[in-house]
Amino acid sequence: MTEYTAQCRISSYDRIRARRDEGSVELAGYFGDYAGEAFILPDAARTFARGILALADEIDGGEAEPADTRPKVGDRLRVTKVRADATLVRVGQIITVHATDYDNEDGADYIRAFLGDKDDYAYFISLDHVEPVTEEPVPSLPAIGARFRVTKDGLNNASVKRGDRLTVSSLHADYFGTTAEDGFTWYFTPKHIGDGLEPFFGTPEFLADWERDLLGNAEPTPSLFARYVDEAKALLEGTVFRGDDVIRLAQELADRG
Structure with missing residues (x-):
């Protein structure tokens, strides 16, 4: 038989018990071994x-609303059903919440997500077909030619010190190689970016003239390489590119003569 008991906060011997007694709710107040009982009908029990509850709310303001644990915009989710909700998704695919569609009349909750880099429509996927991704996203490897400044001495057991400048020279499965200004090669992982390595784009005092021109930090100085930079920009027009992409392509053009 189900019963509920409330313990007196002053005396450990005193308590109140509530339980069903056929068609009534039995309330019993225990004062030590003595019990006083009352049998009340269901409607009266609900009112009571x-x-x-109202008295308890007057004391502490009431119970806090339960937190909404449903995914929010920006959360990463893992798909658990192939072609969920008639979308072209696979089991294990990681998606990012673009928008939410909750509290519908049919009782179903959906998230919306872009499924491809070129999608302009965010697809609806039910929360029944996704699960939270708890692990952190794997940092991506930097591009060849990217430059970093060391911010921790002896980072990753390498003979580097704060202020050293490194250039990414090779890429591997989950780490990358860098070449220091003294010609030595040191290896790091993406987790070191932001924690020992900071992106380095150069400052005017040690940039070459053509680099300074490219970054707009000085008046343009005509040079042969500047022509290759302009040509590289023209070839990359209409694509998504970064400054180091322009420099690498310009260098390739210069090598070809």
Whole structure:
């Protein structure tokens, strides 16, 4: 038989018990071994229970609303059903919430997500077909030619010190190689970016003239390489590119003569 007991905060011997007694709710107040009982009908019991809740709310303001644990915009989710909700997704695919569509009349909750880099429509996927991704996203490897400044002495057991400048020279499965200004090669992982390595784009005092011109930090100085930079920009027009992409392509053009 289900019963509920409330313990007196002053005396450990005193308590109140509530349980069903056929068609009534039995309330019993225990004062030591003595019990006083009352049998009340269901409607009266509900009114009594609501009154107790109201009194408790007057004391502490009531219970806090339960937190909404549903995914929010920006959360990463893993798909658990192939072609979920008639979308072209696979089991294990990681998607990012673009928008939410909750509290629908049919009781279903959906998230919306772009499924491809070129999608302009965010697809609906039910929360029944996704699960939270708890692990952190794997940092991506930097591009060949990217430059970093060391911010921690002896980073990753390499003979480097704060202020050293490194250039990414090779890429591997989950780490990358860098070449220091003294010609030595040192290896790091993406986790070191932001924690020992900071992106380095150069400052005017040690940039070459053509680099300074490219970054707009000085008046343009005509040079042969500047022509290759302009040509590289023209070839890359209409694509998504970064400054180091322009420099690498310009260098390739210069090598070809």
